Amino acid sequence: MILDPEIETASREDLQRLQLSRLRTTLERVYESVPFYRESLDEARIKPTDIHSLQDIVRLPFTQKSDLRDHYPFGLLAVTTEHVVRFHASSGTRGKPTVVAYTKGDIARWAHIVARALACAGAKAGDRFHNAYGYGLFTGGLGLHYGIEELGAAVIPVSGGNTARQVRLIEDFRPRGISGTPSYVLNIAEEMEALGLDPRQTSLEYGILGAEPWSEALRAEIQSTLDIKAMDIYGLSEVMGPGVAIECWEAQNGLHIAEDHFLAEIIDPKTALPVPFGESGELVFTSLTKEAFPVIRYRTGDIASLDQEPCACGRTLMRMSRIKGRLDDMLIIRGVNVFPTEIEYVLLQFDEIAPHYQVTVDHVGSLDTLEVHCEVSPEFHRDTSTIPSDPRFMSLHHRLLHSLKSELGISVGLKIHRPGTIARSEGKAIRIVDNRVESEIR
Ligand code: DLL
Numbered sequence: 001m002i003l004d005p006e007i008e009t010a011s012r013e014d015l016q017r018l019q020l021s022r023l024r025t026t027l028e029r030v031y032e033s034v035p036f037y038r039e040s041l042d043e044a045r046i047k048p049t050d051i052h053s054l055q056d057i058v059r060l061p062f063t064q065k066s067d068l069r070d071h072y073p074f075g076l077l078a079v080t081t082e083h084v085v086r087f088h089a090s091s092g093t094r095g096k097p098t099v100v101a102y103t104k105g106d107i108a109r110w111a112h113i114v115a116r117a118l119a120c121a122g123a124k125a126g127d128r129f130h131n132a133y134g135y136g137l138f139t140g141g142l143g144l145h146y147g148i149e150e151l152g153a154a155v156i157p158v159s160g161g162n163t164a165r166q167v168r169l170i171e172d173f174r175p176r177g178i179s180g181t182p183s184y185v186l187n188i189a190e191e192m193e194a195l196g197l198d199p200r201q202t203s204l205e206y207g208i209l210g211a212e213p214w215s216e217a218l219r220a221e222i223q224s225t226l227d228i229k230a231m232d233i234y235g236l237s238e239v240m241g242p243g244v245a246i247e248c249w250e251a252q253n254g255l256h257i258a259e260d261h262f263l264a265e266i267i268d269p270k271t272a273l274p275v276p277f278g279e280s281g282e283l284v285f286t287s288l289t290k291e292a293f294p295v296i297r298y299r300t301g302d303i304a305s306l307d308q309e310p311c312a313c314g315r316t317l318m319r320m321s322r323i324k325g326r327l328d329d330m331l332i333i334r335g336v337n338v339f340p341t342e343i344e345y346v347l348l349q350f351d352e353i354a355p356h357y358q359v360t361v362d363h364v365g366s367l368d369t370l371e372v373h374c375e376v377s378p379e380f381h382r383d384t385s386t387i388p389s390d391p392r393f394m395s396l397h398h399r400l401l402h403s404l405k406s407e408l409g410i411s412v413g414l415k416i417h418r419p420g421t422i423a424r425s426e427g428k429a430i431r432i433v434d435n436r437v438e439s440e441i442r
Contacts, residue, residue: 001124003116003151007260008315012308015316019263020054022288027051027060030294033078036071037296057263057286058274062297068098068238077101079292088237089137097137100237101292107146109289113258114147114243120256120315121231122206122249123177125152130170130204132180132188133211134160134427139241140211144179147243153177160184160426163191174203182214182222182230183429186355189225190424193378200227206249208233210242212428213323215341217348219252221355232322238298239285245320251312254319261289264320265297266306269327280305280324301327303339329432331361333370336410340431343372346407352380352396356422363436371413372404378419388416 002008007015027048030037040061041047050056067076074081085104089097102110123129129148133140141159148155156173158166160180166188170178178185185207189199204226210233222230234255235244244262245255257264266281267274275281283300287293303324311319325339332338340359347353357374376384376396384390388397393416401414423430 001119002314003119008116008120008256008317010316012316015259016054018260019288020051022260023054023057023263023286024048024051026286026288026290026294027296029078029291030296034076034294036067036076054263057265057297060286060297062272062284062299063295064299065098065238065301069096072096073099074101077292078294079103084292086142087137088139088142088241090237098238100139103291106240106291106293109261110143110240110243111146111150113240113261114143115150117233117243117246117258118147118151118153118177118208120246120248120313121208121233122229123148123151123153123208127151127153127177128156128173128175129153129177129179130156130158130166130173130175132158132160132166132178132184133242138427139235139237140179140181140427143235143241143243144208163188163426164195167191167195167197170202170204171197176203176205177208178204178206178228179208179233181211181425181428182209182218183212183356183425184427185209185230186218186222186225187424187426189222199225202226204228206231208246210234213325213329213339213341213431215345215348216322217345218355221348234320234323236300236302238293238295239287239300240290244285248311248313248315254307254311254321256311256313256315256317256319259317261287263288264306264318266304267299269303277306277308280321282327283320283323303327303330331359331368331370331432333361333368333410333412336408338370338408338410342408343404344431346403347372347374347400349403350396350400352376353400353416354378354419356424357431358422358433359431360433361436368436369413370410371415373415373417373422374400375417375419375422381419 044061083103084101086102089099131144135141192199207228207230231247233246235242245257247255263286265284269282283302287295305321307319354375354377360371384392
């Protein structure tokens, strides 16, 4: 269902007119109330009134994660703290956390954006909705929560963790929708199987999954394991939280950006110059309606492409591709760029392999090496008694190694473990263990 047809099916000209007027208001606001932005605009010798078209945005300076850290905790707020009704923060596993803030108006707009996103992904008023995103400083739990209520659906605010209880609640409350990270929702499905339940027989019809990179192959796996339709939801706390973009139920092919609130660009991460539609690069967002924590040309570190082609659902909102990976997570192994999702894609082509994996990176001699750790499926494990000397196991190892090598273009190590060996996630999965820099684990 299209909740805001006048926006979601607007002509490009109308949308761009709205974006330009909101961009100018946002720039005036940050110029007046955030010293960091005033200084960086002054340094670039540009005033908010110099912006006459959306193309002029390339004249504005970028904002980076380090700018948020440097102004920790409240230095980038465009309102006084009395006007803030909520804070969120990143987990801050590396350095200071990044703090973001919302006014009452921001929270109301966010709830509406998420409600619209949920409707786009097939949710309806009257649905029961199991929200397995973590509640707390992370934006996933509360961000989805208020959007579900705003839509008129009933939220079951389970949060992450206690997976056996999640299964019981799904059995008892019979929700139509579920949200969580793809890795955690898969973990819930696995728990159902461990408890002797058939994950395909639940009341669930759709999943709204995101907050971590996942491949098309993992979507197929989740859809068939749970017999649901799985839509990708994207967002980041610096820009708002979940709901910046979402896939539609009809096409499941690219995520519609809430363009009336966020202006998207793709740049070449090396040169910082714009790249054409359809080409991959770093996503950059400018907020157009935020009061407490506006961001100007925020470099997300996420790799995607943009698409302006019409969509089967009738929405005209631009689509971004699924996130290929984060620049932070891009491994450069002997000169070749590798994203964990590319490894995931290869692993999931093998029925004998379960969808749980981790990649370790080490520095051996003068070379960086990559080792893929994955698991056999429980069925394969049941049938092949003598891992790893069973010829079927040896053949699997050989074929998988060959596929990884030919798909990634580099030689990698491979360890195939027994079922249940790889740590399961209750939120964002940790796919990379980087031993090259001591204590830096992503
Ligand atoms: O992960 C917000 C969110 C919550 C999005 C629930 C979707 C659902 P942060 O914790 O600030 O916010 O992390 C943001 O997570 O820059 C991406 O690298 C990654 N990410 C978020 N959504 C997706 C997605 C939330 N659909 C960072 N696909 C972002 C791939 C995603 N990566």
